[in-house]
Amino acid sequence: NSVLRAFAHSADPGRCREVYSFIRRNSIPVNSYTFPFVLKAAAAAAEDSKSLLREGASLHAQVEKLGFLSDVYVANSLLNLYAACEASMDRCRKVFDEMPLRDVVSWTTVISGLNNASQFDEAVATLTQMRSAGVTPNRVTAVNVLAACAGNGDLQTGRWIHEQVRKNHWKLDTILGTSLVNMYGKCGGAAEASRIFEEMGDERNVYTWNAVIGAFALSENGEEEEAIKYFTRMEAQGIQPNETTLVSVLTSFLHSGRRRLHEARRIFSSLLDGKYGIAPTAKHYSCMIDLLLRSDELDEALELMEGGGTGTASMWGAVVSHCRAKGRPEMSEFAARKLVELEPDNSSHY
Template sequence: MNFADKFMVQSTFTFFGHHLLQMNTIIHLLKTSTSAAHIHQIQTQLIVNHRHLHLNTTVAHHFIAACRSFSLLTSAYFLYTRHLNLKPHVWICNTLIKSLTPRTSLSFYAHMNRNSIDANNYTFPLVLKALSDLKDTSCGQRIHTHIVKLGHLDDIYVGNSLMSLYASVGEMGFCRQVFDEMSQRDVVSWTIMVTGYRQCGKFSDALSTFERMCYANVVPNQVTMVNALATCASCGAIETGVWIHEFIKRNSWELDVILGTSLINMYATCGRIQDSLTVFLSMKEKNVFTWNSFIKGLATAKNVEKVLWWFSRMNQETGIDPDEVTLIVVLSACAHSGLVQKGKQIFDSLMNNEYGFLPNAKHYACLVDLLARSGRIKEAMEVIKEMPFEPSKSVWGALLVGCRAHGDLEMSEFAAWNLVKLAPNESKWYYMLCSLYTDMGKWSELDKVRVLMTAKGFKTDFGVDMLESKYAMSY
C-alpha cells in the first residue's frame, strides 16, 4: 500500500471516528437532558454545526423521543421541515408522524409528498390512524388514492387501517369495497367489518358478516366475540349469542372481565337472567362494568328485589364501589316498581356523598321520575326547582310521564312546552301537545301548535288515537 492509499484510509477512519464520536455525544446529551432548554441547545447544534447528523436514524430516534418527553414535538417538526434542506429517511418520517398530534402528522405527511419522500407500508397505517381520530373521510379518500397508486393496498396492515378509517365514520360501503378488493384478509379484517356494521346499527349485516367469517374458517378473536355479542344484545339474536358462548367453552377461553361482561350483557338484554347469573358467578374477576351489566339485566326483568339485594352486596362485600351508572340503574328500578321510600333513601345517600360522588342531572331525573310516577307531582316540581342543574329533557320527560299517568293535564302541558323549548326540532313533543289539547278541549291552543308544526314541516293530520300509539313516551 503506497503513501496515498495509507493517507486515504487513515483520513477515512479519522472522519468516521470523529463522526461516531459526535453522534455518541449528541445521543448522550439527548438521553441525559433535564430541561427543554437543553433540547433547544442540542437542536441549535444540529442545525449550525452538524448539518447531516440529524439524518442519522439513531440520532433522530433519540431527538424525537427527547422532544416528546418535554412536549417539544413542534421543534422536531420544524427541524425536519424548515431548518434543513436535506430529505430525512422515511423511517424518521414515520417515527415523527407516530409521535405528532393527528392534525400535525397529516401536515408532515403533506410535507413528505411535496418533497418527494415516498411513503411506505408503515407510513400509511399511521396516517390513516390520524385521519380516523379526526373523522376525516374526504382526506382519507385522497390517501386511499395514494395507496392504490403506490401499490400498497395488497399490504394487509395498510388495508386493515384503511378499512378501520371508513368503519370509524360509518362509511361501510367504502369499507366493504376495500375488504372485497384485498388479496388477503385476516381476523382483524373481518372484525373491523363486524364492528363497523354494529356501530352504525346494521345489526343483520354484522351478524351475517360474523357467520361468513366462521364459514371461511377464520378463527375469531376476543375483539370479534365482544362485538358479535354486543350485536346479539342489540337485536335479540339469542341463538347466535348462545353459539358464541358454546364456542368459548369448547375452546377453553378464559372468561376475563371484558368477555364475561359482554356475555352477561347479552344474556341479560335478551331476558335470560339465569344464564347471565351463571356467567356472573363463574367469573374469577369482575369490575364495576360487570356488576352494572348484571344489575341492569335484573332491572330490565323488573326484579327490583334482586336489584336491591345485589346492589347491597356489591356495595358492602366485594370492595367494588358503585359508580354513577349503577345508581341510575338502581334508582330507575325503584321508580318503575313504585319503591318511593327506598329510592329516596338511596338518593339521600348520594346527596350525603356516601358513594364518593354527588348526584348528577341523570340522578335527579330518576328522582323526578320516582316521584312523578307515584303521583307526587308537587314534590317532583320542588326537586326540579331546587336541583343545581338546568332541567334536561330527561327531567321534563319524567315529569310528563308521571303527569299523564295521573291525569294532571295542566302539569303535562307545562312539561311538554318545556320539552318543546329544549328540543324544538323533535316532532314527538308537538304531537304530545296536540293530544293534550284534544283531551282538554283547548281547540284554539291546538290550532297554535298545528301552525308551529306546519312551520317546522311536521305532518298535522294524525288522529288522536294514532298519536298515543305512534309517539309513546320515551326520554
C-alpha cells in the first residue's frame, strides 16, 4: 500500500496501476486501504473519458466482488473517479445511492460531479438533501455549491452559503473568497461581489480580479464603468491579465457604445501588440467587432474581420443584421455571401 500511495501521488500515476496489476497477478492480499490509491491514480492517469469509464468499471467490479464498497473511504474514492467524468454521473449517483454510510465528502463529491456535468439545479438540490440527512457542509462543500449557484443564478442559496461562511468564521482565502465573488457577480449582485473582493486583501489572484471585473461587465445597472476601474487597478498592481480578463473588459464597453470606443480601441490594440502576453482569440475579436457595429463603425469592423482572418459565422451574421438595419443592401449582400461560404449547409442563410 505504501508503494501504491507513492505512485498515486507521483507525476506518473500510471505506475500505480502497474503495481496493482502485479499484486493481483501474484495473489497478494489487498485491503480497504489499497483501492483509494488505485482509484485516485486511475482518475489521474486516464487519457480520455472512455478509458476512465473502462478503468472505473473494472475497478468498481473488483471493489464490489471483494466486499469493500461498504467502506466509506473506498466508496468515496470510487465516487471521485466517476465524478471526474461528465458521462459517468449516472454511475456516480448509483454508487452514492447504494452507500450504507455517507459523510460530508460523499455529498460534496456528488455536488462537484454534478457541477462538472453542468447539472447545477441537481447540485443545489443535493445540498438540500444533504441538509435533510443531517450532514453539515464544510468549506469544500461551500465552494462547490457556490459554483452551482453561479451556474444557475440561485442567489438565495448562494446567500445561505455566505451566511454559513460568516457563522463558521471561515477565512476568505483565495478559493472561497473568489467563489463568493464569482457567485454574486453571476447572480447580479455586483455590489456584494465588490465588498467581498475588498475584504479579501492579499488573498486575491487573477481569477478573483476576473470575477469582480466580470460582475460589473455583466451588470445591467449602468455600472459597467466599474469594470474598467477594476481593470486599471489590476494593471497598476502588476497583476497579469489573462484571456478571460480581456473578454470581460471588452464586453463592458458594449454598454457604453461610442462614448468609450477610443478606450476600447486602445486596450484591443495593446492586446494585438502583445502587451498582455496573450494571443487574441475569436472571443476578443467578436467583442470588439460587436462594439464597432454598435458604434456604427462598419468599415473598421470589416477591416478587423478580414485583416485578422477571424470572421466567424456569428460575426458575419451580426454584420448582415447591422447592414439591414442601417439600409446598406450592398454590404448586407457581401456579408451574406461570406456567411454562406462559412456555413453552406445552413439553409437559413439563403
